Amino acid sequence: MMTMRPVPRTLLRDQAYASIRDAIVVGEIAPGAVVRDAELAERLGLSRAPVRDAFARLVDEGLLESKPQSYTRVTAVVAADVRDAAAVVGAMHELAVRVAVPRLRGADVDAMRSANARFAHAVRAGDVDAALRADDELHDVPVRVSGNRAAASTVARYTPLIRRLERRRFGEGGNCRSAGLHERLIEACAEGDVDEAVRVTSEIWRGLEGLVDLD
Numbered sequence: 001m002m003t004m005r006p007v008p009r010t011l012l013r014d015q016a017y018a019s020i021r022d023a024i025v026v027g028e029i030a031p032g033a034v035v036r037d038a039e040l041a042e043r044l045g046l047s048r049a050p051v052r053d054a055f056a057r058l059v060d061e062g063l064l065e066s067k068p069q070s071y072t073r074v075t076a077v078v079a080a081d082v083r084d085a086a087a088v089v090g091a092m093h094e095l096a097v098r099v100a101v102p103r104l105r106g107a108d109v110d111a112m113r114s115a116n117a118r119f120a121h122a123v124r125a126g127d128v129d130a131a132l133r134a135d136d137e138l139h140d141v142p143v144r145v146s147g148n149r150a151a152a153s154t155v156a157r158y159t160p161l162i163r164r165l166e167r168r169r170f171g172e173g174g175n176c177r178s179a180g181l182h183e184r185l186i187e188a189c190a191e192g193d194v195d196e197a198v199r200v201t202s203e204i205w206r207g208l209e210g211l212v213d214l215d
């Protein structure tokens with residue numbers, strides 16, 4: 001399990017946000033845990049100001065909840081919230097794929113293949129961190145190529161809510177996504193088949209509904 005470490009004193013708000021977000025996603029800071037800016041600032045080697053900024057952003061994104069003058073704590077993993085996030089993220093990926101497929105170059109498709117190979121290897125090895133990292137790298141290719149900043153921002157905002165549940169399912173012996181579905185997506189991208197690429201992308205994200213329904 002990863003641990004939070006002090007961060008360089010550049011882009012402090014962003015780095016505090018990323019470090020705390022990742023600790024929540026991997027479960028280092030558990031659902032329901034109360035977080036305090038002073039304690040996390042000391043652990044990260046920062047002042048309290050960037051940690052407070054990170055808290056505000058994480059509250060807005062649904063990973064923290066706060067009651068003024070009372071507490072700030074990690075939210076529970078709520079099936080309805082994950083389902084809503086998956087629907088939004090899936091729609092953004094479909095949009096990105098529709099725009100990106102005609103623009104993809106050979107190097108982009110190769111990057112997707114390489115990410116899927118890493119993904120499949122990590123799943124077989126039971127390495128959840130590597131699997132989800134490779135999954136991100138694969139799906140980030142069409143998002144990047146699409147050039148749609150709004151889609152990229154939305155994906156970045158809501159994916160952590162989904163990852164918390166995926167990590168739990170993986171830890172329970174479940175599978176996170178499918179290398180076979182990824183391969184179908186990659187082939188559609190390689191062939192320039194926009195409609196098929198969108199269909200497979202939709203299938204990938206619909207699969208998360210079953211993951212949510214297990215809760």
